[in-house]
Amino acid sequence: MDDLQIAKSVSLRAPADVAADMGVAPDLLEPYGRDVAKIRLDAVEALADRPRGKYVIVSAVTPTPLGEGKTTTTVGLGQALVRTGRSATVALRQPSLGPTFGIKGGAAGGGWSQVVPMEKLNLHLTGDFHAVTAAHNMLAAIVDNHVYQGNEAGLAPHGIAWNRVIDINERALRHVVTGMGGRLDGIPRESSFDITSASEVMAILALATDLRDLRDRLGRIVVGYTGEGKPVTAEDVQGAGSMAVLLRDAMAPNLLQTLEGTPALVHAGPFGNIAHGNSSVVADLIGIRSGDYLITEAGFGADMGAERFFNIKCRTSGLTPDAAVIVATVRALKAHSGRHKIVAGRPLPEEMLAENPDDVHAGGANLRKQIENMRIHGVSPVVAINAFPTDHPSEHRAIAEIAESMGARWAVCTHFADGGAGATELADAVAEAAAEPSEFALLYPDDASLAEKIETVATKIYGADGVDYTPAARRQLDSHEANGFGSLPVCIAKTHLSLSSDPALKGAPTGWRLPVREVRASVGAGFVYPICGDMRTMPGLGANPAAYKIDIDDEGDIVGLF
Structure with missing residues (x-):
């Protein structure tokens, strides 16, 4: 069977x-x-x-x-x-x-x-996944409306960091342009879709301890930055309350x-x-x-x-x-x-x-x-x-x-x-x-710098010799520290197919350094994530996906699911 x-x-x-x-x-x-x-x-x-x-x-x-x-x-x-x-x-x-x-x-x-x-x-x-999708996209709609209605928070045109999500594999949505049409159809800008599981809202749902904590975390979501590099939050654009309602159940x-x-x-x-x-x-x-x-x-x-x-x-x-x-x-x-x-x-x-x-x-x-x-x-x-x-x-x-x-x-x-x-x-x-008596200990303290936390994970857990940052990643680290995000833990985004950042390296590689090309902050969820390599957050369907086999039979029962 x-x-x-x-x-x-x-x-x-x-x-x-x-x-x-x-x-x-x-x-x-x-x-x-x-x-x-x-x-x-x-x-x-x-x-x-x-x-x-x-x-x-x-x-x-x-x-x-x-x-x-x-x-x-x-x-x-x-x-x-x-x-x-x-x-x-x-x-x-x-x-x-x-x-x-x-x-x-x-x-x-x-x-x-x-x-x-x-x-x-x-x-x-x-x-639950549909609730996360709705809450995430509600905030995206509120952000676009905020900009359309005068942009009181001062979001920079290229500083908006909140895209949209959907819970299917759809490569055609990885890069999109929104707001096309006439003046009443919004302000055109480049954007993208991620799969719902990649939403910061999903991470918040997983880490919130109660409804009050959920509401507070939603308010701390950074939707973008001003021209001076200051973060603009979901609370600033009045989006957190509606999101909390959609996520309550x-x-x-x-x-x-x-x-x-x-x-x-x-x-x-x-x-x-x-x-x-x-x-x-x-x-x-x-x-x-x-x-x-x-x-x-x-x-x-x-x-x-x-x-x-x-x-x-x-x-x-x-x-x-x-x-x-x-x-x-x-x-x-x-x-x-x-x-x-x-x-x-x-x-x-x-x-x-x-x-x-x-x-x-x-x-x-x-x-x-x-x-x-x-x-x-x-x-x-x-x-x-x-x-x-x-x-x-x-x-x-x-x-x-x-x-x-x-x-x-x-x-x-x-x-x-x-x-x-x-x-x-x-x-x-x-x-x-x-x-046996528990001797559990966290890997690093809250007050270590973000760079120290990244270095600790890279060298102690992955076996790297050290960490190399692009100039953009260095600037982003400095910005996150200046904006008060330095006490957050780190969640290093790298390939899952190797201890290293290179999926081709098997076993327990040595003699390599972790390359960090970008550093983003999921402030509502409560972590900073350095990106090492090309991370796909919207999968595509393959040549013969499971979707081709899943169906219902004459009795209305589901078949082909595995």
Whole structure:
């Protein structure tokens, strides 16, 4: 059976019963159909007196374009913890429609470790993404109207930094001209569209701790600059209030369940390249009091999603992690040997499928560095060896030997094929790691300069020799410091396919420097993001996208979703 067929084969529990496992009372639920509910924000205070569970982040080695199964492992681990007599809640990002209809497909997990209902999760869910789209574009409309009506804030013609978003892949919208037509149709200017997950509003939704914090963060959004370089905010153009109204209901996290009935909180989906790539703080504030363990996932490899989880999300929430899972696959470490090339949408090369533990060892430097990156933050790592049918036992043993050489726990997992039963050894290893005293520490203090923060991440986490700035990036850094943004954490936008800034460099590259060509500020979200390389924030559809296969059958059921 494919993933959708598996998802449809399981009878779902009532959301109220799932919530009861978390200690969430029925009056704190807002039902959305039969199988999904929102949990009211009042639950944060209602659960405040309950014991705090262990906080576990799931990350990975630097991934291949195919992904290494972080979501599937997160779900499988949550199910396995319950199977072994513990209580657990899973917290995930909501997937974007862009990848769902593009190459990647959905993000509900896979096989027998999925979040369900799979169709609703991947298609609209409760409308949070649409609320973010509407709020973002409302501000864009207000900014254009502000300029049209006299521009009291003094936005410079080329200083407007707020574009528009839409939750589909559409390369034709990457560069547009707005305001074309007559005098009553606005003022013409160049602009662009990003995908909704790349919106600063999405990052704000993920980091806001309550409605008041949401409203304040929206007001701090910088929509552009004056001719003198002074920031103009959403509050200055009177746009934040309307945005908050559109996002009010979206602030409540969504309650779903895994195939085995484990509670799953699905909320927010910030872009992993230019934002922190983690699910919401609010979901974690609820989930951390809902059982023995809260398992959450961070986007891309540990150098990106986990580093941002530690230094942006945990800095905001005040929560401290107890253990970290690093998902490793045979194919990823073979790719990091530099001897093989993986292309998204194409089968693995035949030579990669041949038994070759030496190739795994050759790519082991990446796993060793990611284990080191967890320990730099004082968090105990556990290596989850995500097994595929094409793997060989000797290759799993090679990964285990790499983990053992670093003093890390490990377990081979078959949760895709076997559900929670295939991850019980991982559950035990995580429980052991989480029982150790937490020594969590942020990577840098708030009062370090932006340049110092960038240098710290680049050298300690990526392994760079240093940082090189373009003259424009230097000026932008100085401007952000002068405008009072220097205390914010940094979110370095670089390729996710390498520890370095060059996607072609595999393993754990040395002897390179991080090139920063531009530095932008997401002041409402609360971070500054240096851009290293060409970052696409509006994907395009491929030659054979998933959209061609997704349909409804004669009974009105969805088919072709994966």
